[in-house]
Amino acid sequence: MKGIQVLFCIMVLCLFLPLTAYAEEIVSRKEPLDIIFVIDCSGSMKTNDPSKMGLNMVQAFVDSVLAEDVRIGYVAYNHDIYSFSAPESVAGAERREALKEEIGAITYSGDTDIGLGLSYAYELLPKENYARQMMVLISDGETDLPAGNQRTQEQSARELDQCVLRCREEDIPIYTVAFGQYDGNTA
DSSP states (O other), rough: OOHHHHHHHHHHHHHHEEEEEEEOOOOOOOEEEEEEEEOOOOOTTHSTTTOOEEEEHHHHHHOOOOOTTTTEEEEEEEESSSEEEHHHEEHHHHHHHHHHHHHHHHOOOOOOOOOHHHHHHHHHSOSSSSSEEEEEESSSHHHHHOOOOOOOOOHHHHHHHHHHHHHHHTTTTTEEEEEEOOOOOOO
16 A cells, blocks of 8 residues: 555656756767778789689678768779779769779789888878778788889888888778788788
């Protein structure tokens, strides 16, 4: 009986005492992100990625990103810069399809200059940026430049080291996706 009296008192108080409630909408705020793929399109990739799995992987990633706050770009390199696109939103179907088409048109030929490819990609990242930035290096190996080339392997190695240092200082991670046989060189 006492429980019924307490319940009745609570009901009466609720009816006669006005209660003010406030609600606040909580909106998830995702951190903007710039991703640039650095794609080795040298001739050795013909052997180490004959089905172009690396290129297909990048195209699949482009297809999966629909958010406007994620921007995607790429640099395809061999001993030169083959093609590139600075990071931009692929939220619209037209731009997404155009980027996938550009990536699909990449062919494998030439030698390898990783320092050139990575530093070119770094330069494409916006400098005054509010977004988190990252690079994804897709390659089958090390720099391999023939004798008599305009650039030397030492120049490429120096440029690679400088780029990695800048990325470390600016908290820009560089992820790697390796194709081919592992030769024990983790550098």
